[in-house]
Amino acid sequence: MDFSIASILALDGVTNGAVYALLALATVLLFTITRVIFIPQGEFVAFGALTLAMLQAGQVPGTVWFLLILAVLSAGSEFIAVLRHGRGMARALSAAAGILAYPVAISAVVWWAAPQQFPLMVQALLTLALVTPFGGLIYRLCYESLADASVLVLLIVSVGVHFALTGLGLYFFGAEGFRNPSFWDERFALGPVTLSGQMVIVFLVSNALIVMLWLFFERSLWGKALRATAVNRLGARLMGISSTTAGRLSFTLAAFIGALSGLLIGPTTTIFYDSGFLIGLKGFVGAVFAGLHSYPLALVGATLVGLLESFGSFWASAFKEVIVFSSILPVLLWRSLRDPHQEEH
Template identity: 65%
Template sequence: MDLTIAAILGLDGLTNGAIYALVALALVLVFSVTRIIFIPQGEFVAFGALTLASLQLGKVPGTVWLLLMMAVAAAVLDVTQGLRERWPAGRFKSVLLKTLALPVALSLATPWLLQQQPPLWLQVLLTLAIVTAMGPLLYRLAYRALSGASVLTLLIVSVGVHFALTGLGLVFFGAEGYRTPAFWEARFDVGPLSFTGQTLIIFGASVALLVAMYLFFERTLTGKALRATSVNRTGARLMGISGDAAGSQTFTMAAFIGALSGLLIAPSTTIYYDTGFLIGLKGFVAAVFGGLGSFPMALSGAIGVGLIESFGSFWASAFKEVIVFTVILPVLLWRSFVDPHHEEH
């Protein structure tokens, strides 16, 4: 291997690492606020890519109907809870409107927009809206009632949710893979390296999202409330911060990050209904570098995972996945020595 090949592999590793960084940040965010090891994060990535691919083919994406099904199921739970707790009529209306308004609007608007042959930027916005709206509904359906459960129980639920979403992905999108056109077809040569427009978009979008998250947590009241919940859930609840609202907001952000990651990776990788699981696992390996609690460490871990995968594919392409996932073993061993252990009751 000479320096030219090393530089090319390094660029490829950094590009993949930027995607894994977004997934890892979402995993750290969800775990910090809700204590949920969110295995289905990768499904949001796959749904984002497959939704855009369906829109580009002129078809109504299956995620629209999945979103509507989730909204109806959540509305049934809300009605059941309201009847049990004897809500007033005004609360019924406000809760049902909040649950059903956006999914119903998207299910009606998507077929109409497809008839108008919308431009790419509008397809991207529609994709982000559809997949992001699934986040709080998923929290409502699968996790909200178990917010006080142990981490192990929540992990088992996450495994079940992952298999359910994977199966639904197969039903709505089929077994064939999809790839979307690049957002920017330009190419720039810098010495031995060749930067594509899509690569620059990946770096730019990743940096912009990191800056936006920093400003959100540092400058906004909602972000500070989520930080308080991640530091001390009980103390935040005593100060009037709703744990359910924090969980719903966190899942909304995780769904948005996953959808954006899927849009960025779809032009360079063929996405299948189950591709998100592997991407999510690599993001999890990166998140483990920070003990599922440190954003900077998760970012560093994601870059490391991307570089290891890139160079591993050069030396032993058949074992690149094995190499990446083997890295987690010494990391877990190191974390077991440096982190204190607490018994959970």
Template identity: 70%
Template sequence: MDSSIAGILLLDGLTNGAIYALLGLATVLVFAVTRVIFIPQGEFVAYGALTLAILQTGKVPGTVWLLLLLAAVAALMNAAGEWQRSRRPLATLRAAGLTLSVPLAVALLTAWAAPLRPPMLVQALLSVGVVTAYGPLVYRVAYQSLAGATPLVLLIVSVGVHFAMTGLGLLFFGAEGFRNPAFWDLRLPLGPVTLSGQAIIIAGASLALIVLLWLFFERTLSGKALRATAVNRLGARLMGISSESAGKTTFAMAALIGALSGLLIGPTTTVFYDSGFLIGLKGFVAAVIAGLSSYPVALFGALFVGVIESFGSFWASAFKEVIVFTLILPVLLVRSMTSHHEEEA
């Protein structure tokens, strides 16, 4: 290996690591607020990339119909809950209407715009809107009623949601893979390395999201309120912080990050209906390196994972996934030896 090959591998690893950083941030975000280890985070990535790919063909993506179905289920659950509490028909209809309003608007707008083939930026915004709308609905259907459960139960639910979303992805997108066009066709020669516009966009988006998340949780009252629900759900509720609203907001942010990650990674690799699982696991490795708590450490952990994967694919391409996932073992060993353990009640 000479310096030119090393430079190419390093650039490729940092680019992929920036994507893993976004997913690591989303994993840390969800766990910090809800104590849910969100395995299906990678499915949001695949849904975002594949939704944009279908919009590129001028067809209505299957995620629109799935969004309407999921919104209907969530609306029925909210309506049933409101009826049990108040027994008032108007309040019941209002609860169902509020749940349906945003997903229905996003779905109708996407279905109307898809055959018109709007500019790629508009298609990207529609894709982000569709996938982001999934976040609160997934929380309502799968997690809200189990908010007080142990992390192990929530992890088992996450595995079930992952399999469900993967199967639905196969149903709506098929087994064929898609690769989206780049958002920026810039080619900037830097010695033996050529820096692409897509790599610049990935790096800039990752850095911007990290800064925004840090500012949100450290400097805003809303961010501190979300953190309070993770520390003490009952105490936060007594202080007027709705744990349900916190969970829905958190999952909406995670879905937004996943959708953006899908748009960014779509031009760099072919995305299949099940591609999100491995991508999400690499983001999870970065989150574990950060102890599921630190956003800056998650960034550096993700970049490290990306670089290791890139060089591992050069030296032993058949074992690159094994090399990446083996990284989690020494991290867990060190944390188990240095962390204070408490038995679950």
């Protein structure tokens, strides 16, 4: 391996690592705030890429129907919950209508816009607007009533949600894979390395989102509320911060990050209905490097995952996934020796 090949592999690894870093941040965000190890994070990636592909083809994406189904189920659940608390029919109808309003509105807009063949950037914005609400709705249906359950129970629920979303992805999108057009077709020569416009987009968007997340957590009231919930759930409740609202918001952010990652990675690889699992799992490996609690270490870990994947595919392409996923073993061993678990009596 000479310098030019190493440079190309390093660039490819850092590019993939930037996407994995976003997914690692989402994983850390969800675990610190809700204690959920959200295995289906990659499904948001696939839904984002495939929704854009359907819009490119001038078809109404299956995510429209899926969003409406989730909204109706969530509205029905909220309607029954309000009635059980004795708040009256009018209050129950208002709560259900509040849940249905945005999903119905954005579904109608996408239904109208799909055959119009709008520019790629407009379709990307519609995709984000359509996929982002999935996070909050999934939290309402699957996790909200189990907010105080053990981490193991929440993990089992995540496995079930993953299989459900994968099956629904096959139903709504089919088994065919799609590859989206690049957002920028320019190419730049940097010595032995050729930098594509899409790579530049990935770097710029990833770093911009990381900075925006930092500003959100440091400067906004909602971000500080999420940080407080992550540090001490009970203390946050005593200070008037709703852990339920924090959970919904964190899942909504995770869905947005996943959908955006799907838009970024869609032009670089063919995405199938089940492609999100491996992509999300690599983001999870990056989060494991950070102990599922440190955002800076998650960025470093995800970048390392991207580099391992890139150089592993060069040295032993048949075993690149094995190399990536085996890399967490020494990390887990080191953490177990550093912080040994003591059985509670």
